[in-house]
Amino acid sequence: MNTFKKAAAIILAMALAVSVAGCTSVQDATDPTDATEAGINVTVAEAVVRDIETTATYTGELIAGETAYVTSKVSAKVERINVDLGDWVDEGDVLVILDDSDYSRQLTQAKAGYSQADAAYQSAVTARDNVDGVNKQTEVQLAQAVATAEIGYNDAKTNYERQKELYEKGAVSLVVFESAKSAYESASLAYEGAKNSYDITVNVLGPGNKKSAESGVTTAKAALSTASVAVDQAKAMVAETVIKAPISGYISSKNIAIGQFAAAGTPLFTISDTSELAVEIKVTESVVPHLTRGGEAIVSVSAAGMDEIEGEISLVNPVKDAVSGMYVVRVSIDNDEDEIKAGMFADVTLITEQSESDALCVPDTAIVQTEEGNYIYVVTDGYAQLRYVECGVSDGEYTQIVDGVEEGETVVCDGKEYISETNNYVNIVE
Numbered sequence: 001m002n003t004f005k006k007a008a009a010i011i012l013a014m015a016l017a018v019s020v021a022g023c024t025s026v027q028d029a030t031d032p033t034d035a036t037e038a039g040i041n042v043t044v045a046e047a048v049v050r051d052i053e054t055t056a057t058y059t060g061e062l063i064a065g066e067t068a069y070v071t072s073k074v075s076a077k078v079e080r081i082n083v084d085l086g087d088w089v090d091e092g093d094v095l096v097i098l099d100d101s102d103y104s105r106q107l108t109q110a111k112a113g114y115s116q117a118d119a120a121y122q123s124a125v126t127a128r129d130n131v132d133g134v135n136k137q138t139e140v141q142l143a144q145a146v147a148t149a150e151i152g153y154n155d156a157k158t159n160y161e162r163q164k165e166l167y168e169k170g171a172v173s174l175v176v177f178e179s180a181k182s183a184y185e186s187a188s189l190a191y192e193g194a195k196n197s198y199d200i201t202v203n204v205l206g207p208g209n210k211k212s213a214e215s216g217v218t219t220a221k222a223a224l225s226t227a228s229v230a231v232d233q234a235k236a237m238v239a240e241t242v243i244k245a246p247i248s249g250y251i252s253s254k255n256i257a258i259g260q261f262a263a264a265g266t267p268l269f270t271i272s273d274t275s276e277l278a279v280e281i282k283v284t285e286s287v288v289p290h291l292t293r294g295g296e297a298i299v300s301v302s303a304a305g306m307d308e309i310e311g312e313i314s315l316v317n318p319v320k321d322a323v324s325g326m327y328v329v330r331v332s333i334d335n336d337e338d339e340i341k342a343g344m345f346a347d348v349t350l351i352t353e354q355s356e357s358d359a360l361c362v363p364d365t366a367i368v369q370t371e372e373g374n375y376i377y378v379v380t381d382g383y384a385q386l387r388y389v390e391c392g393v394s395d396g397e398y399t400q401i402v403d404g405v406e407e408g409e410t411v412v413c414d415g416k417e418y419i420s421e422t423n424n425y426v427n428i429v430e
Contacts, residue, residue: 039427042415044379047362047405053355054290054393055298057347058281062301064342065276065332068247070095070269072262073240074103083269085254089245095269098262100241107234110227117220117227124220128213142198149187149194156180156187249273252342272342277335278314279346282326290352291316297331298349304340309333311348354393361398366411367391377412377419378405384412384424 076098163180297311315330389404
């Protein structure tokens, strides 16, 4: 057994020796730890100007861009259905026809009520228009009565004054004087009565009659307006028995049958317009400040075999969802060819406002992050020199360099961990 162990140890030692010799040979060509005159093997890249986009990727379910829920606004029995599940309809197409007999009767009654109200209104207008004529005629008659009473009064007054003078001279008897006096007093009363009648009729009763006539017209007009509204409402109810598509799209649900009673508010159909689809995702508070409505997005739908579809951010909810603590974002895509179906899952890549055009960039692998700051190694004349840099945005592959590097300078990507201040001669390898 001891002999066997010694033999095995010898064989293992020989194998290790061969292995070490082989590794040394490979190291001479590729191992960056080699500190020979060949230098530390490194890979490099140039600092270049390019567009850099910061993105965030999410997954969500596609929904129809616009959905309409068709309900009945009246209660009636279903007489005819013109569409079925999955049918395409255009806006304005007739979907369902309901029995309109009850509403047609209501319309007939409303029209009859309107005719009566219209007749009453026309009568009130005629009466109002006649008031001025009646008032004028009465005024003329009363004025004539005043004039007649005035003549009688003046005659009676003259006769009274003459008879009084004669009586005082003893030329006439007391009976004659008293008769003249009585006639004068009666004429005076008649004259005053005629004037009062004129004033009351012309200045009080006349305007009152006119105002009453105007009030009658106003009341009749209001009744006519109410009757007109009743007719319009009855017409609208009849029209609602013909239910039309509010939007164009596919019938995605159907909840009605011929002969069924459709109560007002009953859901009959769902119409989904899939010419545009949308996917709703939820993003964190660190991402949402960099998204705006109208921003770019890239959508991929593996089930449809479609990648890199151009999308647009159509909604950025500024209010955080109370349940998830995240912000709802909606991305819309065109689907005119109907190649993508609602309900499929999509990967959405959002391009945020942090993106930069014509930015000086280096590969992410070239950057070393420390508490003191970020630095890179710039190769000059075969030597790697440490240089602190100010970094901008990153897309996960390249990072913008705001300050510290010039365009076209060569930076170390792989092998930089073996570079030190005293060991910085490098050998660039592919």
